Amino acid sequence: MIEAKTLNVEKVREDFPILARRIHGHPLVYLDSAATSQKPAAVIDVMDDYYRRYNANPHRGVYAISEEATAAYESARQRVATFINAASPREVIFTRNTTEAINLVRYSWGRANVRAGDRILLTEMEHHSNLVPWQLLAREVGATLEFLCIDDQGLLQLDDLARKLEGVRLLAITHQSNTLGTINPIKAIAEAAHRAGALVLIDGAQAVPHMPVDVRDLGVDFYAFSGHKMCGPTGVGVLWARRALLEAMPPFLGGGDMIKRVKLNEASWNDLPWKFEAGTPSVAEGIGLGAAVDYLGGLGMDAVRAHERTLVDYAMERLQDIPGITLYGPRDPELHGGAVSFTLPNIHPHDLATLVDREGIAVRAGHHCTQPLMDRLGVPATTRASFYIYNRADEVDQLVNGIQKAQKVFA
Amino acid sequence: MDDLYREQILEHYKNPHHFGEITDADITQEGDNPLCGDVITLYLKLDDGRLGDVRFRGRGCAISQASASMLTDMIVGKPVQELKSFPTRELLDELGIPISPARMKCATLSVNTLRVALNGDSHEEED
Numbered sequence: 001m002i003e004a005k006t007l008n009v010e011k012v013r014e015d016f017p018i019l020a021r022r023i024h025g026h027p028l029v030y031l032d033s034a035a036t037s038q039k040p041a042a043v044i045d046v047m048d049d050y051y052r053r054y055n056a057n058p059h060r061g062v063y064a065i066s067e068e069a070t071a072a073y074e075s076a077r078q079r080v081a082t083f084i085n086a087a088s089p090r091e092v093i094f095t096r097n098t099t100e101a102i103n104l105v106r107y108s109w110g111r112a113n114v115r116a117g118d119r120i121l122l123t124e125m126e127h128h129s130n131l132v133p134w135q136l137l138a139r140e141v142g143a144t145l146e147f148l149c150i151d152d153q154g155l156l157q158l159d160d161l162a163r164k165l166e167g168v169r170l171l172a173i174t175h176q177s178n179t180l181g182t183i184n185p186i187k188a189i190a191e192a193a194h195r196a197g198a199l200v201l202i203d204g205a206q207a208v209p210h211m212p213v214d215v216r217d218l219g220v221d222f223y224a225f226s227g228h229k230m231c232g233p234t235g236v237g238v239l240w241a242r243r244a245l246l247e248a249m250p251p252f253l254g255g256g257d258m259i260k261r262v263k264l265n266e267a268s269w270n271d272l273p274w275k276f277e278a279g280t281p282s283v284a285e286g287i288g289l290g291a292a293v294d295y296l297g298g299l300g301m302d303a304v305r306a307h308e309r310t311l312v313d314y315a316m317e318r319l320q321d322i323p324g325i326t327l328y329g330p331r332d333p334e335l336h337g338g339a340v341s342f343t344l345p346n347i348h349p350h351d352l353a354t355l356v357d358r359e360g361i362a363v364r365a366g367h368h369c370t371q372p373l374m375d376r377l378g379v380p381a382t383t384r385a386s387f388y389i390y391n392r393a394d395e396v397d398q399l400v401n402g403i404q405k406a407q408k409v410f411a
Numbered sequence: 412m413d414d415l416y417r418e419q420i421l422e423h424y425k426n427p428h429h430f431g432e433i434t435d436a437d438i439t440q441e442g443d444n445p446l447c448g449d450v451i452t453l454y455l456k457l458d459d460g461r462l463g464d465v466r467f468r469g470r471g472c473a474i475s476q477a478s479a480s481m482l483t484d485m486i487v488g489k490p491v492q493e494l495k496s497f498p499t500r501e502l503l504d505e506l507g508i509p510i511s512p513a514r515m516k517c518a519t520l521s522v523n524t525l526r527v528a529l530n531g532d533s534h535e536e537e538d
Contacts, residue, residue: 348472350447354514355416366446380448380471409416410473 005300007307012299013390015040026360029395034178034206034339034386035364036228039292043231046291047284057280059257073283076290077273083293084223085214086240090272093239093246094286098205099129101224101239102172104276105201106133108249109222110170116142118169121198123148123156123184124376125177128369130203134172143169150376154180154329161189165196173200175207179368179384180329181312181339183211190219199245205229209388210308210338212301215240227285232292236285239276246272253278304389308338311387315340315396322403328377339386341368344403347410349383355409356402363399416473417508424473429483431466442524444516449475453524461490472517474510479521481505486525495529497522 013019016038021028030038050072056063058070074089081089095101114120120134124147138145146164149157154177165171171193176183190200201222207213209230215223222245227236241249251258251269255278260268269275296304313333319325319342328341344352349365356363364384367374374380385399433454443450449471456464465483469476482502486494502522503510510518 348447350472350514350517351416351474354511367448374448380450410421 005303007299007303007389009307009390009392013392015042015295016390017041017044019390023360023362024358029359029361029398031385031387031391031395031399032362032364033209033229033388033391034368034384036234037209037231037388038390039233039288040231040295042295043233043288043291047233047288050284050287055283058283059274069283072290073281073286076286076293079290079293079297080238081240083297084208084238084240085216087216088243091240091243091246093241093273093276094281094289095224095237095239096235096282097228097237098203098224098226099133099237101237102130102201102203103133104239104252105222105224105241106137108252108276109199109245110134110137111141112250114138114141114143114169117167118143119146119167120144121146121148121164121168121171121173121193123173124150125154125156125180125182125370125373126172126174127178127203127205128371129205130172130174130201131372134170148173150180150182150373153331154182155335156182156184156189158185158189161192162196165193165198168193168196168198171198171200172203174203174205175213176204176210176337176339177329177370177373178206178339179341179370179373179382181337181341181386182330183207183335183337186218186220194219206337206339209296211305221245227289227292230289230292231295232289233282233285235282236289238289243272246276251278252276255279257281299389307389308387309333309336311391311393311396312336312338312340314393315385315387315399318396318400319403322400322407328382338388339384341382341384343379343382344407347406349381351410352383352403352406355406356399359398359402359405361395361399361402420473420477420506420508423477423480427467427476427480429466429480429487430468432468433464433466436466438528440524440528442520442527444471444475444520446513446516447472447475449517449520451475451479451521451524453479453521453528455528457491460492461488462486462494463488467521471520472514474506474514474517475520478502478506478518482521482525491529494525497525499523 018038054065054068056066056069058073077089077092081092193200199221202220204225208225223240228234258278260270324345326343330336353365366381436454437457438455440453451469454466465487467479
């Protein structure tokens with residue numbers, strides 16, 4: 001029997017140069033990884049190495065360093081495909097980020113397949129990036145939007161799922177809420193959606209960095225995520241989709257690299273995945289993402305998830321003892337990913353974030369790009385602490401101390 | 412930690428001056444700051460070219476609400492013509508704390524709303 005890996009957080013911390021920084025005289029306590037994660041030296045180094053040793057435009061260069069760049073970039077794609085258990089690297093489209101991946105589906109698949117009167121099913125907890133593109137598509141083609149509601153613990157209410165799926169072309173849903181931390185039961189929802197004839201798109205920006213994700217096991221059709229939230233650089237994200245869908249979809253952006261043969265008045269398209277990657281790609285960023293999945297794979301995603309589960313469990317326990325606090329999100333740690341949102345009476349989240357920043361603690365305050373969810377919760381904003389592989393339980397304690405100090409200021 | 416939130420700011424936040432509404436206001440202007448979700452409504456009563464009375468309602472962070480309270484003290488009774496170009500700097504000086512770029516919209520929400528109320532647009536003055 002193979003023993004499950006556990007995360008050695010002290011060793012992990014040594015891999016992240018930024019954690020040596022002091023902020024306002026205190027060690028940096030970084031609790032905003034849901035916005036963007038910090039980067040290990042392994043990622044920074046491979047990007048630096050690309051620029052120093054083999055910077056060249058990939059694909060078609062016949063000289064040595066262009067071939068090296070092509071090999072490194074395509075090897076990164078292969079490793080990303082393995083990381084999410086895609087059937088083939090041809091199903092891995094590099095985009096700028098999750099937002100661009102979702103917009104790719106909106107423009108390419110959406111315009112070709114969603115018609116007037118069709119319905120698109122979303123949820124109340126979607127990030128604006130998985131809401132606004134569908135508002136725009138619905139307005140453009142005359143489709144309507146429907147929403148799955150949440151209960152007071154931030155869990156999706158699925159009793160009426162079958163009814164809400166009637167006439168739905170696409171179900172677009174987040175794997176893990178960036179605000180509530182809720183982990184949604186994607187596999188079961190996708191099965192129900194397929195029975196109803198709908199396709200399923202998952203916003204995995206908060207899931208792929210934090211838990212094992214197997215796109216084939218989930219049984220979904222489109223899966224989008226960002227590099228920069230999973231130890232990789234900004235400027236690279238991924239759209240995974242089933243190959244048959246990608247083959248049938250028209251191109252997204254037109255230009256170089258995405259074509260096979262161009263005449264003055266027409267063109268034919270390149271093979272997958274390049275059909276969807278017009279222009280010079282983010283080469284260093286792609287290579288950096290490859291190093292990021294190597295790094296996370298080395299830690300083991302089960303170990304990553306277990307570590308965050310422990311931290312969230314501890315954070316919920318410590319935070320709930322603070323007088324007057326309101327905690328959002330699931331109470332069951334099994335259903336709660338690495339983000340905890342809360343509000344305090346008499347202290348606005350931005351005032352709290354400003355005050356704890358003086359102690360070197362970075363938390364996010366605001367609507368977290370989920371304004372409809374804020375409306376549902378009846379608050380203008382929340383404070384969010386989000387955890388990752390380099391966070392320790394004592395950083396939760398420091399956050400609690402910071403909150404208590406802020407409460408004294410506002411007492 | 413608490414030097415950022417001076418006693419005076421917290422006092423204005425907890426007990427804001429000119430808080431409330433004017434039912435027969437000459438000008439009612441809403442302003443909001445999507446970053447924090449701060450909202451304020453300014454009620455202005457004009458009196459022979461001067462700002463005869465001012466009230467505000469709002470909710471949001473301490474910086475935004477305290478600055479609104481301070482602003483009302485600074486502008487009541489002043490000539491409207493003068494207030495049309497009320498300098499943002501004067502309000503920031505009154506706040507008396509360093510405002511980071513991220514929080515500037517909180518600090519200036521009230522004065523920007525005043526500017527819209529009196530000029531019909533939000534052109535911020537250069538200084």
